Amino acid sequence: xxxxxxxxxxxxxxxxxxxxxxxxxxxxxxxxxxxxxxxxxxxxxxxxxxxxxxxxxxxxxxxxxxxxxxxxxxxxxxxxxxxxxxxxxxxxxxxxxxxxxxxxxxxxxxxxxxxxxxxxxxxxxxxxxxxxxxxxxxxxxxxxxxxxxxxxxxxxxxxxxxxxxxxxxxxxxxxxxxxxxxxxxxxxxxxxxxxxxxxxxxxxxxxxxxxxxxxxxxxxxxxxxxxxxxxxxxxxxxxxxxxxxxxxxxxxxxxxxxxxxxxxxxxxxxxxxxxxxxxxxxxxxxxxxxxxxxxxxxxxxxxxxxxxxxxxxxxxxxxxxxxxxxxxxxxxxxxxxxxxxxxxxxxxxxxxxxxxxxxxxxxxxxxxxxxxxxxxxxxxxxxxxxxxxxxxxxxxxxxxxxxxxxxxxxxxxxxxxxxxxxxxxxxxxxxxxxxxxxxxxxxxxxxxxxxxxxxxxxxxxxxxxxxxxxxxxxxxx
Numbered sequence: 001x002x003x004x005x006x007x008x009x010x011x012x013x014x015x016x017x018x019x020x021x022x023x024x025x026x027x028x029x030x031x032x033x034x035x036x037x038x039x040x041x042x043x044x045x046x047x048x049x050x051x052x053x054x055x056x057x058x059x060x061x062x063x064x065x066x067x068x069x070x071x072x073x074x075x076x077x078x079x080x081x082x083x084x085x086x087x088x089x090x091x092x093x094x095x096x097x098x099x100x101x102x103x104x105x106x107x108x109x110x111x112x113x114x115x116x117x118x119x120x121x122x123x124x125x126x127x128x129x130x131x132x133x134x135x136x137x138x139x140x141x142x143x144x145x146x147x148x149x150x151x152x153x154x155x156x157x158x159x160x161x162x163x164x165x166x167x168x169x170x171x172x173x174x175x176x177x178x179x180x181x182x183x184x185x186x187x188x189x190x191x192x193x194x195x196x197x198x199x200x201x202x203x204x205x206x207x208x209x210x211x212x213x214x215x216x217x218x219x220x221x222x223x224x225x226x227x228x229x230x231x232x233x234x235x236x237x238x239x240x241x242x243x244x245x246x247x248x249x250x251x252x253x254x255x256x257x258x259x260x261x262x263x264x265x266x267x268x269x270x271x272x273x274x275x276x277x278x279x280x281x282x283x284x285x286x287x288x289x290x291x292x293x294x295x296x297x298x299x300x301x302x303x304x305x306x307x308x309x310x311x312x313x314x315x316x317x318x319x320x321x322x323x324x325x326x327x328x329x330x331x332x333x334x335x336x337x338x339x340x341x342x343x344x345x346x347x348x349x350x351x352x353x354x355x356x357x358x359x360x361x362x363x364x365x366x367x368x369x370x371x372x373x374x375x376x377x378x379x380x381x382x383x384x385x386x387x388x389x390x391x392x393x394x395x396x397x398x399x400x401x402x403x404x405x406x407x408x409x410x411x412x413x414x415x416x417x418x419x420x421x422x423x424x425x426x427x428x429x430x431x432x433x434x435x436x437x438x439x440x441x442x443x444x445x446x447x448x449x450x451x452x453x454x455x456x457x458x459x460x461x462x463x464x465x466x467x468x469x470x471x472x473x474x475x476x477x
Contacts, residue, residue: 004053011052011061018042021069030077040072085457087426087435089393089407089445091357096434098295098302098397100448101334102353105300105341109333119329134332138339142265143279145307149316150294150335151325154261155190157291157304161257162194164319165289165312166221171196174207176239177226187226187259196221206238209248216252223249225287226259227277246286255288255312262399263292263305265345270358274395274403279307280345288312294331296399299354300338301331357448358395358405365408365446368454372410372446375458383465384414393447407447414465422464429460 004012016024018041027037048065051058058064084096092098122129132148139148151157162171171191178200180186191198199220201211212223225245242258249256260282267278276297282290289312294303304325306316316322327335341352348355369388376386391409394400412435414422419442426433426444435444449457 008052008055011058012049014062015045015048015065016062018045021045021065024066025069025073027073030073032073032076036076037073040076041069044068044072082432084427085431085433085453085460086448087410087433087444087446087457089391089405089409089436089447090396091354091393091448092296092396092399093448094397099299100353100357100450101299101301101338102341102351104351105334105337105353108340109330109337112333113329117329117333119332131326131329131332135336135339138336139305139307142339142342142345143307144283145279145290146310147307147313149306149313149322150327150332151304151306151322152327152331153302154259154263154291154293154304155185156325157306158187158190158257158259159194160304160316160319160321160325161289161291161306162191162196162222162224163321164316165255165257167195169196169221170199170215170217170219171222171224172199172201172212172215172220173224173226174202174211174239175200176202176204176207177224177228179226179228191224207240208238209240209244212240212245212248213252216248216254220252220254222255222257224257224259227261242282242285242287249288250286256286258282258287258290260290260292262296262397263294264297264399265342269297269355270395270400270403270405273405274400276400278345283308289316293397294335294338296397297354297395298338299341299348299352301334303327303331303335353450357450360447362390362406362408368446368449368451369408369410371451372454372458372461375455376461380462380465384412386461386465387411389443391443391445391447393445405447407445409443409445412442412444412461412465425464426460429463431456431460433457433460 018038021041022034022037025037027034044065048058048061048068052061086093086096086100091100118129120129120131132150135150136148139145149157149160151160173187178187188198199215201207201215223245225242246256260277260279262276263279264276265279267281268275279290279292287308289306289308291304291306292298294300294305306313338352341349343349350356366388373386387410389409389411391407392404393407394405395403412422419437419440422442423435423437426435433444435442444457
């Protein structure tokens with residue numbers, strides 16, 4: 001290794017130490033852990049030392065280090081989970097957290113959670129209570145259920161139902177309902193992990209009541225009906241109505257379990273457009289247990305909810321697996337406030353953001369687009385082209401498949417900027433926006449952008465479309 005020159009040695013010696021930099025940039029001021037800060041500082045010093053040894057002309061290496069450390073600390077201080085504007089048009093977007101929660105729901109839930117909360121304490125008697133009491137009466141009122149069990153997601157709910165009813169026994173299910181959900185998570189795998197043995201009946205497109213009847217034996221633990229909420233098979237098809245299946249289950253004295261998936265409380269979550277089997281409608285067929293998600297058409301936090309007959313719900317509650325899968329106080333508080341956005345099972349208040357967004361019609365969205373464009377400065381309009389166009393979106397997260405939902409989008413272009421580069425700029429903006437590119441054009445759909453967020457979207461449009469300022473070549477110190 002060549003000997004370092006006197007100038008290089010002097011520059012390296014002038015660099016501040018790790019401890020000096022920790023004092024100059026206290027981690028607690030940035031809400032950064034000390035190990036994070038120390039690692040960032042060491043990485044910065046190593047990079048500057050490398051540049052100096054390689055002969056870089058750095059007149060004030062110490063100032064360069066301090067500026068770089070400050071930038072790294074500010075970057076580390078930014079939360080990894082960032083709020084974004086959803087310009088995809090998909091209201092229940094899995095990548096963006098599925099059901100968006102309104103500020104009213106969040107404020108009320110976290111008001112109850114600040115400090116301590118009476119999660120498992122009966123304040124009337126002073127004795128230990130049951131955490132599910134927080135939401136049990138609400139579910140009884142809205143679904144006609146005899147109780148409720150809540151776990152961390154619907155896959156866990158299905159696992160708990162199957163393990164409770166059919167561990168070491170057989171579960172009879174139509175071949176056409178062997179669904180796969182996100183992440184290659186398949187129903188046969190869930191059944192296998194529950195300790196039950198899968199018995200398929202019928203064919204991919206047609207299953208008859210007689211198929212179920214022939215399959216039931218002394219080894220049958222349960223019948224399972226899976227609502228194919230994330231796809232449709234059309235044409236020469238047949239599915240056994242739930243009322244008939246429930247009657248057969250009652251006759252054979254085996255429980256009927258229903259995985260409802262997206263779990264709308266109402267039969268028509270998008271008024272005049274989309275139909276979906278509601279929770280109460282399914283319970284009325286005679287099903288023993290019905291499971292569904294909390295963060296889809298219900299409009300709440302991620303949760304797996306099971307409603308149905310009291311005797312089966314008690315068995316779920318006593319299953320040791322339940323304790324491993326149950327929800328914490330944060331989920332239950334958010335779920336309670338979500339349920340309070342319902343006037344009844346068919347009516348909701350504007351505080352249920354999912355149902356509000358899904359039910360906005362094209363004219364409302366067109367008015368929002370006009371209001372948005374009116375917020376933009378002439379400079380922003382000169383920096384790019386924005387056209388208001390009609391679009392069609394989907395609900396998302398496997399809910400309401402093949403239901404085209406009318407919407408309005410902004411088709412955006414900028415000189416000398418490709419659609420993919422434009423998409424990146426919007427994602428990296430101060431207030432990130434996630435849109436989409438289709439057929440060589442960048443779009444921001446307004447279906448999932450609440451009207452009260454128009455001002456943020458206007459700011460981002462102005463930021464991205466404004467002419468880029470000339471960059472200063474000097475290091476920011």
